[in-house]
Amino acid sequence: MANSKAILDLEDSDSSNRKLVLTLYEALSSRDTDAVVKIVAPDLEWWFHGPPTDQYLMRLLTGEASSDSFRFVPQSIVSFGPIVLVEGCDNSRSTSWIHAWTVTDGIITQVREYFNTSLTVTRIADSGKSPTSEITAASDAHRFPCVWESSVSNRVGKSVPGLVLAI
Known part of the structure; x- marks a missing residue:
């Protein structure tokens, strides 16, 4: 029964984290x-991988964006506990992007942003947990995906390098 409650709590947390990011x-x-100020921590930790000209999110978050700025339209969203992965593409710019948001206590505290790359994410067990319980929980791919791979859009028209992110 305790495992069932833990699973339900994690699913609720994942759902509320996805809703917050959306x-x-x-x-x-x-x-x-x-609304952005209420959702994002004032000391947001931001990591960027891509060409400096593609730092659209930074310009949006700092208010430097012009009216014709890049629009982020999520095409898929998945969560690994406090990490929410969102991907999308901008066909007009032939650009694909992935954001890995970290949600802590109901606010976003970190974002890792990747442009024009494919991304494979794997969840690593906490060192304090029993390996058996992590493997058991991670084996149910629908509830606890332990590996996620981006689906780079064919429409971006470029070959993109692959990265592996361990969380």
Whole structure:
């Protein structure tokens, strides 16, 4: 029974983390800075992998974006506990992107942003947990995916390098 409750708690947490991240994309799209400030930690840790010209998210979050700025439209979203992975592409710019958001206590504290690359993510067990319980939980791919791979759009028209991210 305790395992069932833990699974339900994790599913609820994953769902609320995904909803929070989707709310952020809606706020960014509508340029609702008040909502963004409530969702994102003031000391957001931001990592970027890609060409400097593609730092659209940084410009949106700092208010430097122009009115014709890049629009992030999520095409898929999945979560690994506090990590929410979102991917999309901008066909007009032949650009694919992936964001790995970290949600802590109901606010976003970190984002890792990747442009024009494919990404494989794997979840690594906490050292304090029993390996058996992690393997058992991770074996149910629908509830606890332990590996996620981006689906690079054919429409971006480029070959993209692959990266592996361990969380």
